[in-house]
Amino acid sequence: MPAVQFNRVTKRYPDGFQALHEASFAVAAGEFAFLTGHSGAGKTTALRLIPAIERATSGTVLVHGQNVAALRPAAIPYLRRSLGLLFQDQKLLHDRNVLENVLLPLAICGEPPREAARRARAALDKVGLRERERAMPITLSGGEQQRLCIARAVVARPSLLVADEPTANLDSEAAAGVMEIFRSFNQVGVTVLVATHDAALVERFGSHAVRLDHGRIVTGPGTRAAA
Amino acid sequence: MRAWLRHHAQCLGATLRRLVRAPVASGLNVLAIGVAAALPLGGWVLLGNAQHLAGEAHVDPQLSVFLAREATRADAARVEAALAGAPGVRRHRFVPKEEALADLQRAEGLREILATLGSNPLPDALVADLAPGEPDAAQRLAAELRKLPNVAIVQFDALWLQRLDAALRLGAMAVGVLAALLGIGMVAVTFNTIRQQILTQQGEIEVSRLIGATDAFVRRPFLYQGAVTGLAGGLVALGIVAAALYALNGEVGRLSATYASDFRLALPPAADLAALLGFASALGWAGAYLSVSSHFHKSLR
Numbered sequence: 276m277p278a279v280q281f282n283r284v285t286k287r288y289p290d291g292f293q294a295l296h297e298a299s300f301a302v303a304a305g306e307f308a309f310l311t312g313h314s315g316a317g318k319t320t321a322l323r324l325i326p327a328i329e330r331a332t333s334g335t336v337l338v339h340g341q342n343v344a345a346l347r348p349a350a351i352p353y354l355r356r357s358l359g360l361l362f363q364d365q366k367l368l369h370d371r372n373v374l375e376n377v378l379l380p381l382a383i384c385g386e387p388p389r390e391a392a393r394r395a396r397a398a399l400d401k402v403g404l405r406e407r408e409r410a411m412p413i414t415l416s417g418g419e420q421q422r423l424c425i426a427r428a429v430v431a432r433p434s435l436l437v438a439d440e441p442t443a444n445l446d447s448e449a450a451a452g453v454m455e456i457f458r459s460f461n462q463v464g465v466t467v468l469v470a471t472h473d474a475a476l477v478e479r480f481g482s483h484a485v486r487l488d489h490g491r492i493v494t495g496p497g498t499r500a501a502a
Numbered sequence: 503m504r505a506w507l508r509h510h511a512q513c514l515g516a517t518l519r520r521l522v523r524a525p526v527a528s529g530l531n532v533l534a535i536g537v538a539a540a541l542p543l544g545g546w547v548l549l550g551n552a553q554h555l556a557g558e559a560h561v562d563p564q565l566s567v568f569l570a571r572e573a574t575r576a577d578a579a580r581v582e583a584a585l586a587g588a589p590g591v592r593r594h595r596f597v598p599k600e601e602a603l604a605d606l607q608r609a610e611g612l613r614e615i616l617a618t619l620g621s622n623p624l625p626d627a628l629v630a631d632l633a634p635g636e637p638d639a640a641q642r643l644a645a646e647l648r649k650l651p652n653v654a655i656v657q658f659d660a661l662w663l664q665r666l667d668a669a670l671r672l673g674a675m676a677v678g679v680l681a682a683l684l685g686i687g688m689v690a691v692t693f694n695t696i697r698q699q700i701l702t703q704q705g706e707i708e709v710s711r712l713i714g715a716t717d718a719f720v721r722r723p724f725l726y727q728g729a730v731t732g733l734a735g736g737l738v739a740l741g742i743v744a745a746a747l748y749a750l751n752g753e754v755g756r757l758s759a760t761y762a763s764d765f766r767l768a769l770p771p772a773a774d775l776a777a778l779l780g781f782a783s784a785l786g787w788a789g790a791y792l793s794v795s796s797h798f799h800k801s802l803r
Contacts, residue, residue: 352715352719370706
């Protein structure tokens with residue numbers, strides 16, 4: 276069963292703009308996949324359909340075989356807890372320190388405080404921020420902030436990691452560091468779907484890619500569309 | 503279940519810490535609610551005291567049936583039977599004319615006047631204590647008794663009773679209206695306080711919802727804040743009213759002493775006060791609930 280499957284998904288916004296046109300693709304469980312395309316191609320819209328932040332106008336989005344559109348509103352939080360989400364604008368809490376940011380998903384899941392602290396520190400350790408757990412996010416570099424976002428996304432042990440332009444504001448070294456962290460999680464079985472406009476990054480990490488152009492899936496060398 | 507309870511405890515702790523961290527803003531909110539709540543609470547307390555005073559002053563209405571001078575014990579027994587079967591009659595007693603005369607003779611200055619009459623001018627009588635608040639039933643009973651043989655006079659001060667009853671009802675209604683207005687005001691104040699709190703925590707709320715927080719999880723800390731604010735406002739109102747009663751009781755004591763009474767204004771029983779504080783807390787909770795629901799309605803799911 277694919278981790279993510281889009282079947283002829285169209286997304287039209289109330290102002291008439293059509294971000295996706297009957298897009299179909301799949302990401303297999305355990306895969307490290309890219310969603311590529313120029314700015315405005317529909318990558319962010321596609322990623323926002325996965326945790327039901329947006330709803331498709333037509334077509335179906337399946338996450339681990341579950342039709343997202345068929346979920347009751349009360350079930351959506353539980354879908355989101357099964358995902359690790361990295362947002363383009365990071366969405367870090369700047370009035371909380373590094374450790375507290377990572378603790379948030381565990382608090383939401385009802386993890387006991389002591390166990391939550393242990394797991395949050397372990398996640399920070401994996402992304403190399405263990406020594407900065409008391410720092411405020413604003414004092415971190417761009418790369419460190421992105422690694423903090425990764426720690427927050429993975430701390431609740433999701434089976435699918437969805438990242439929207441995680442290297443957009445990073446230099447090539449920091450971007451490579453972030454991608455290496457993704458690869459390490461992928462190697463232990465986490466499905467990773469990364470949206471990026473950086474073709475060089477896709478080439479370097481050599482994973483399968485689904486390319487979007489003006490909301491349509493484009494197939495070609497190095498890309499793959501699957502229904 | 504344990505996680506749920508843990509989150510409740512964390513929310514309560516966070517609410518109390520937030521109140522302590524911003525003492526001026528929190529204090530002013532609580533004071534605004536407390537002062538507003540003090541008005542109907544004070545009215546309610548005064549009304550309760552007035553009802554208590556009326557009870558102490560034997561406000562329970564009495565109905566007196568004076569028999570004709572030629573009336574027999576059988577006539578008195580007939581009236582007694584009518585009183586015994588009537589609804590709203592708490593108790594009744596027969597007052598023989600000899601007892602009435604003896605009572606009168608004990609009154610200062612009347613002994614000499616009665617001595618000049620030669621014979622007992624007083625009739626046998628029956629006195630009934632009626633349940634308060636039922637002037638119509640009392641009037642119907644008086645009309646029935648007047649129809650009995652050898653009943654000379656049935657005395658019942660219906661107008662006085664009706665006026666007292668109406669005044670107490672009016673007071674209760676005024677307090678009710680004031681309390682309803684306060685309730686709306688309290689919900690509005692809490693709504694606004696929580697709305698401001700939501701605005702300062704908008705980022706946290708958005709992130710929490712995006713990573714899987716349920717509406718209940720997001721709502722819970724705000725509900726605690728509303729409930730605690732309402733409870734604190736209720737306590738302030740209670741303090742204001744208690745202080746006002748303390749200040750008034752000196753003069754009330756002097757006034758009641760002139761009526762040979764030791765009456766003092768008092769707070770309602772502890773159970774009533776606890777219910778009142780619970781109600782204030784519930785209003786705060788309701789304001790917070792509406793505020794968070796309004797935010798949810800406007801924001802993404």
